[in-house]
Amino acid sequence: MQNRVDLLVVGAGPAGSTAARYAAEQGADVLLIDKKTEIGVPVCCGELLPSRDLMASAFPNAPGLDELFPIEPALVRRRIRRIIATSPRGRGYEFPMDGCTVDRDAFDRHLADAAVCRGAVLQAGTKFLRLDGRRVTTSQGVYEADVVIAADGPLSPVCRAAGMARHLKLAPAVTCQAAGEFGDAVRIFFGNGVAPGGYAWIIPKGGRANVGLGIQSPGTPLRPLLDAFLASNGLAADSMQAGFVPVSGPACETVRGHVLAVGDAAGHVVASNGGGITIAMVCGRMAGLAAARHLLRGDPLAAYEREWRTAMGRELESAARAKRWMDLSLRSDFLLEQAMSMLGAGGLERLMVYNGMGRPRPPARA
Numbered sequence: 001m002q003n004r005v006d007l008l009v010v011g012a013g014p015a016g017s018t019a020a021r022y023a024a025e026q027g028a029d030v031l032l033i034d035k036k037t038e039i040g041v042p043v044c045c046g047e048l049l050p051s052r053d054l055m056a057s058a059f060p061n062a063p064g065l066d067e068l069f070p071i072e073p074a075l076v077r078r079r080i081r082r083i084i085a086t087s088p089r090g091r092g093y094e095f096p097m098d099g100c101t102v103d104r105d106a107f108d109r110h111l112a113d114a115a116v117c118r119g120a121v122l123q124a125g126t127k128f129l130r131l132d133g134r135r136v137t138t139s140q141g142v143y144e145a146d147v148v149i150a151a152d153g154p155l156s157p158v159c160r161a162a163g164m165a166r167h168l169k170l171a172p173a174v175t176c177q178a179a180g181e182f183g184d185a186v187r188i189f190f191g192n193g194v195a196p197g198g199y200a201w202i203i204p205k206g207g208r209a210n211v212g213l214g215i216q217s218p219g220t221p222l223r224p225l226l227d228a229f230l231a232s233n234g235l236a237a238d239s240m241q242a243g244f245v246p247v248s249g250p251a252c253e254t255v256r257g258h259v260l261a262v263g264d265a266a267g268h269v270v271a272s273n274g275g276g277i278t279i280a281m282v283c284g285r286m287a288g289l290a291a292a293r294h295l296l297r298g299d300p301l302a303a304y305e306r307e308w309r310t311a312m313g314r315e316l317e318s319a320a321r322a323k324r325w326m327d328l329s330l331r332s333d334f335l336l337e338q339a340m341s342m343l344g345a346g347g348l349e350r351l352m353v354y355n356g357m358g359r360p361r362p363p364a365r366a
């Protein structure tokens, strides 16, 4: 079977569903595929999102925030107000963080439904296999696509098939759910005994918490670390999911021929905290609009790369620099203890919440 589509979006996560929604809304003929048979399942995420206002402060040039956010109240599991970071020796540093938690499976389904409502065709259980020019081979047939959006996550088989230069550093991470009430503070824990080179988290969801950790030593088994972390906090969980977080900043190339990369596939993640959901949505919107402009008006696809770099590039690069700086002290608990004490709560907030760039001043009153 060979079908023709204007735009084939590979991956129905936040990046792909948002790209599909905006391209379809503009009138493009869009097919959105995902290898998962059930969109959003299994969940491999901390499920924490910054608020619209926090996004606007941390990414002042990000377009489309008022269209993409706030998250629909029905999807919110818990409002989050602050982060408490604990040093290897148990010293706590508390700073504000305005956001919420969601059930990531319901959230991803909601974004995919929004794309379908705007006219995109969603085909789950369809795996991307090969790219030969405009010919895309999937597990469910062959498609001829004028534009392909690679929204297929950190390993991105599409980017690899397109020959895109990426060089992304991927940090292994693992997550599970634990029952209980955990208030409105995200708790994060540093120390090489807990999460070597990274941190562990307890993120409240109302009635339960998302518990997990990310590390930077490939080859270290994640399950024993997570079991030990759960036990030391008196928590129990049944199943766990492991994945990767791109932590080296955005990819050096995100447009090659008729292929655009977005979201984790493009390294669109805040490297200093590992958050990428809202960044994937903002960049997904830009990718979808750029693809539609190309298809309907002949505008060059290269505009997409210029647009996202202008809107988000400075902040994403700054977060990657902050992460590299953090890595120097994350190697040793002694250095980490000193660094956290030197930074204090305000410095940690700048590094982790504001991309290492400082908290923007509130606008002056007239």
Ligand SMILES: Cc1cc2nc3c(=O)[nH]c(=O)nc-3n(C[C@H](O)[C@H](O)[C@H](O)COP(=O)(O)OP(=O)(O)OC[C@H]3O[C@@H](n4cnc5c(N)ncnc54)[C@H](O)[C@@H]3O)c2cc1C
Residues within 6 Å of the ligand: 010, 011, 012, 013, 014, 015, 016, 033, 034, 035, 036, 040, 044, 045, 046, 047, 048, 049, 126, 127, 128, 129, 151, 152, 153, 154, 157, 173, 174, 175, 212, 242, 243, 244, 245, 262, 263, 264, 265, 268, 269, 274, 275, 276, 277, 278, 280
């Ligand atoms: C353990 C962990 C915890 C995290 N916690 C947070 C958090 O709390 N907050 C936050 O903002 N970010 C978090 N992140 C990062 C966040 O999950 C990603 O940045 C975000 O999901 C990126 O969205 P995306 O659409 O680019 O990719 P994904 O959400 O990964 O979506 C990619 C989609 O592509 C599909 N796909 C892959 N290969 C193929 C193929 N060959 N054919 C068809 N489909 C394919 C996948 O099935 C998937 O549905 C976490 C990541 C991990 C691993």
